[in-house]
Amino acid sequence: MLYIVGLGLGDEKDITLRGLEAVQKSQSVYIEAYTSLLSFGVSSDGISTLEKLYGKSVTVADREMVEEKADAMLSEAQNSDVAFLVVGDPFGATTHTDLVVRAKQMGVDVKVIHNASVMNAIGVCGLQLYRYGETISIPFFTETWRPDSFYEKIKRNRDLGLHTLCLLDIKVKEPSLESLCRGKKIYEPPRFMSIVNAIEQLLEVEQKRGESAYDEETTCVGFARLGSDDQVIAAGSMRELLTVDFGPPLHCLVIAGETHPVEREMLSFFAVKQ
Amino acid sequence: MLYIVGLGLGDEKDITLRGLEAVQKSQSVYIEAYTSLLSFGVSSDGISTLEKLYGKSVTVADREMVEEKADAMLSEAQNSDVAFLVVGDPFGATTHTDLVVRAKQMGVDVKVIHNASVMNAIGVCGLQLYRYGETISIPFFTETWRPDSFYEKIKRNRDLGLHTLCLLDIKVKEPSLESLCRGKKIYEPPRFMSIVNAIEQLLEVEQKRGESAYDEETTCVGFARLGSDDQVIAAGSMRELLTVDFGPPLHCLVIAGETHPVEREMLSFFAVKQ
Missing domain, CATH: 3.30.950.10 (Tetrapyrrole methylase, C-terminal domain)
Known part of the structure; x- marks a missing residue:
């Protein structure tokens, strides 16, 4: 299962309980870095605020990585739970339609967890x-x-x-x-x-x-x-x-x-x- | 402080951590009943699912109550924390602009906690x-x-x-x-x-x-x-x-x-x- 989890607009506390549950049961957690992640405690030093809250490590995925390595992430999601975190809502101002299309083509179940967007x-x-x-x-x-x-x-x-x-x-x-x-x-x-x-x-x-x-x-x-x-x-x-x-x-x-x-x-x- | 907290679209698990914090520190908690609350465990028997999650009692406020008793709720918010919960986002499809205007006129601080809306x-x-x-x-x-x-x-x-x-x-x-x-x-x-x-x-x-x-x-x-x-x-x-x-x-x-x-x-x- 691929969970696409909206983080909302403010900081790490804007995740929903449903989103947090999905993160906590996922084997791997990625966060998209297309937009500013500064308020989420994501800095060059790492992403300690989120990792502390989630109790697990988080991989920052820039656009290049998502485009180039999506297949590896999606293969992983065929056999285990993977969470892909996005600022705002997964289908708000920045959209992740391509990722969903690729997932569906590979037969990966996708679950979207909504949040506020701009x-x-x-x-x-x-x-x-x-x-x-x-x-x-x-x-x-x-x-x-x-x-x-x-x-x-x-x-x-x-x-x-x-x-x-x-x-x-x-x-x-x-x-x-x-x-x-x-x-x-x-x-x-x-x-x-x-x-x-x-x-x-x-x-x-x-x-x-x-x-x-x-x-x-x-x-x-x-x-x-x-x-x-x-x-x-x-x-x-x-x-x-x-x-x-x-x-x-x-x-x-x-x-x-x-x-x-x-x-x-x-x-x-x-x-x-x- | 009046917290206007979006509950999101699904059920009680769609509240954000920030929203839950606001509810838990509020002296009184109201939930607007303009839309369907069934998926939030709000039934004629009461609102046990939410109350269990929040650890406190929740008053269901229909449109009439909000219109007639808003002043009492806002007076309370002048001296203590009050949470007003709405399905979706506070300013999504159903809007709560009137309540905010009245609050500001009475000098009550308002804090909006966003969530997903339709x-x-x-x-x-x-x-x-x-x-x-x-x-x-x-x-x-x-x-x-x-x-x-x-x-x-x-x-x-x-x-x-x-x-x-x-x-x-x-x-x-x-x-x-x-x-x-x-x-x-x-x-x-x-x-x-x-x-x-x-x-x-x-x-x-x-x-x-x-x-x-x-x-x-x-x-x-x-x-x-x-x-x-x-x-x-x-x-x-x-x-x-x-x-x-x-x-x-x-x-x-x-x-x-x-x-x-x-x-x-x-x-x-x-x-x-x-």
Whole structure:
């Protein structure tokens, strides 16, 4: 059996009792390292916080390992219990569909243990989840690559009065261009897009496209470390949010559509103080 | 402090360690009874499963009690820790925004402990969460009340190639019309809309409106008791899903938009056997 266990958003205490049971009866435990694991006590020294809680060792699996060694992990799961831990929910913002497809093809039973993900936890700011349109992703712009296909989607959502969740780019274990040229892999340090960076890119695209999808005065909500004890949630115009110190990653951003009175009342509790 | 604790979707084991800690240090524990609590061991005999796990008594709070007695609960939370438990996530499909607004107005600190909700757990069928449009609700039709404003929303999502989550009506502790006329409250037995009922209503509306938002051959995914050990997930055309025995509530339904190859591969694992 392969258990795919969501860890939730905060730290090691956000696992469910059902998830903890699955981990404790598994012979091997892997944790995906596609996203920031810092709040889960996973550091370069190892993953002592989780291992202490679980009472067993945990192997950190980066994307490369999951892609290259999935078959070995799945073979193991044919004859014993294996737990694969993921931050958030197994099918939230980052999805693990490929792993499930491969498991099913190999005849491995898969059991998913759900948890909170950014896709539902953003509800905490008071904007109703059923009034969101399509979710978008904002990639890091480079000198030569400034894709803006998210712009139409935001415009469409806003024209319909719907809110837009913007997932912000994460670069973890990306081989550097230089190292690729030299034929050996050296990794760039991890990068996590900040809310300020995202808003700057959004405003740049609005200036270029000029279709008034949004502007500096558009109400947004910024979330940092959502679900953690030190989470920061701030509501205000794009211009106002540019002045907020949200602190360390992960960040995400919601662009509000039309808001109802109760939604506005909730947002006022998170309003940026000027 | 008022802790609003998500219980997740399955049973008492889906609480997080963080949530359990909050319950255990709270002086009073309430559980909202707006949705089905059967899988949480909450029956007419009481709520023994949860009480046994928590080691303390739990008060079932129906919508009426929360509306009428919220102030008493919040006053208590001004001077001690109170836990308010909700099925799923506190800000998932059913929202508790009003309670938070009242708490903040009374100066009560609120801490939200997230968990899985239907809004993110539907990701398990393989349809990507970021490709969903606006969520809709399908109400029980009566002889005289057959509202179909959800139709335009489905059409819009489908025109954009987006998936649509349909939340199905729940009637818990609704006063009967007869009892309201007689001036004393007698409650109707609880009703939970089934997938079959929802599809019948959807097809009736399509026939009436005739704008080809969907038809009998449109691919859908039905979910029953999502997140529980006995969950049922079935993918197929509306016509095919009408033949599936999904068993007891809760049910929800997804109407697929355009699907990508990996999405189709995942759906094939849940395909209705003909």
